[in-house]
Amino acid sequence: LNDFVKVGHGNKYVPLHERINRRIKDKTPFFSLEFFPPKTANGVANFFTRLDRFNEGGPLFVDITWHLGSDPANMNKETSSSSIAAGCLDYCRVDTMLHMTCAQYSKEQTIKHLEQSKSVGLRNILALRGDLPNIDTDGIPIYKYRALDMIRWIREEFGDYFTIACSGEGIPSLLMFFTFLQSRCFFLYIALHASNYFARVCA
Numbered sequence: 001l002n003d004f005v006k007v008g009h010g011n012k013y014v015p016l017h018e019r020i021n022r023r024i025k026d027k028t029p030f031f032s033l034e035f036f037p038p039k040t041a042n043g044v045a046n047f048f049t050r051l052d053r054f055n056e057g058g059p060l061f062v063d064i065t066w067h068l069g070s071d072p073a074n075m076n077k078e079t080s081s082s083s084i085a086a087g088c089l090d091y092c093r094v095d096t097m098l099h100m101t102c103a104q105y106s107k108e109q110t111i112k113h114l115e116q117s118k119s120v121g122l123r124n125i126l127a128l129r130g131d132l133p134n135i136d137t138d139g140i141p142i143y144k145y146r147a148l149d150m151i152r153w154i155r156e157e158f159g160d161y162f163t164i165a166c167s168g169e170g171i172p173s174l175l176m177f178f179t180f181l182q183s184r185c186f187f188l189y190i191a192l193h194a195s196n197y198f199a200r201v202c203a
Contacts, residue, residue, distance in 0.1 A: 016061055016095060016124050016163040023060070032097075034063035037070045037084045044078050044087075051092045061124065062088055066099040068130075073113045075120070082113070086120040097165065098122055101130025102150040103143050110150060111157055118161060126165040127151050 023030045033054060038044045051062070064085040066072045072081035085098040098117055102110045117125065127150040129143060147166055154162055 013123070015160075016097070019060065030060040032061050032063060033059045034065065035084075036065050037067050037072075037079055037081045039070075039079060041078060044084070047084070048087060048091055051088060051094070055092055055094050059094065061095040061097055063097045063099060063126065064088065066101050066128065066130070068101075068104070072100075073109075073116065075116060082116065082120075085117070085122055089121055095124065096122060097124035097126055097163075099126040099128055100150070101128045102145045102147070103130040103132050105145075107145070107149075107153060110145075111153060114154060114158065114162070118158065123161065124163045124165070125154065126167060127154065128167060 020030070022028075035047070035051075038047045054062075064081050066081050070080045071077050074080045075082050075086065077083060081098065085096045088094055088096040100110070100113060100117075105113070114125070127147045129146045132143060151164055151166065154164055
């Protein structure tokens with residue numbers, strides 16, 4: 001049984017960031033698993049069967065990606081990212097982090113997605129900007145909202161309920177490396193101060 005179910009006094013839930021910090025302080029190894037949502041009903045059944053076996057290895061948590069093709073916020077669709085994340089929590093009893101993007105949605109829609117996640121017991125969000133199609137004449141998408149906006153909304157609307165993770169972006173080109181690194185380090189500094197928790201650094 002994953003340790004998020006029975007930890008602390010009176011079986012009180014201990015937030016993921018606190019358990020990560022405890023493992024780091026105690027120098028106790030830990031790992032997580034990341035999955036894309038299955039595309040078919042049979043795939044969903046196979047996924048949960050396999051996740052039960054993976055869970056025997058003791059992952060600290062699992063990640064479910066926000067896949068736009070799955071209609072990710074639709075809890076009535078069994079292959080959606082949100083449904084899969086809820087299933088990981090309910091059926092497999094493993095603490096779950098749902099990836100969530102904001103570029104494709106209004107602030108109100110994103111908050112509804114977060115409210116829905118809270119309603120099914122999810123406590124962990126990986127806040128991401130996401131991608132937009134090339135919509136202007138130069139072929140460069142214009143982003144109204146970014147991950148930092150979502151982090152601020154989460155704090156404003158939900159306080160400390162969610163453990164928030166953030167992720168660095170990929171490097172666009174080697175020639176832009178130093179400019180990119182400088183901007184990403186600044187973003188990471190701001191995002192960490194906004195979320196107060198942790199970041200996943202990706203290249």
